[in-house]
Every structure is written in structure tokens, then in C-alpha cells.
Amino acid sequence: MRSLQDIHDETEIINDLFCLFVDNEFFTFEEAMEDKRWRQAMEEEINIIKKNDTWELSKLPKNHEAI
Numbered sequence: 001m002r003s004l005q006d007i008h009d010e011t012e013i014i015n016d017l018f019c020l021f022v023d024n025e026f027f028t029f030e031e032a033m034e035d036k037r038w039r040q041a042m043e044e045e046i047n048i049i050k051k052n053d054t055w056e057l058s059k060l061p062k063n064h065e066a067i
Contacts, residue, residue: 026032033039049055060066 026035026038032042
């Protein structure tokens, strides 16, 4: 996990706008799943969503696709 200093070091202010330069973002879910840190972040996010009871699992209506 990146520290605040790491994030600050990758951030630049241009014309009063904050620009975060990222060169290690993944393009696909499969790529992200290969990274232990991303899997952990996703698991933490899901656990928080479950803890806060902010979603429920449901089935898609017939003839509909998930997006």
C-alpha cells in the first residue's frame, strides 16, 4: 500500500489542478487479480459494503445482461 508521501511524490500541481501520475494501473480485472495488493483492497471494499449493509445480491431479470 502506498504511503501518503508516495502519493504526494506522484502528484503535481498544474494551473491549480492536482495531477496524479499513475503508471501502474491495470487494464483488466484479470491483471488486477494477479496483484496481491489489489486483491486485498477489493476484499476490504467488499467487507465494508457487507458490514454497512449497503447492497444485496439479486438475480438479473430474464433476458438481461450484467454491465
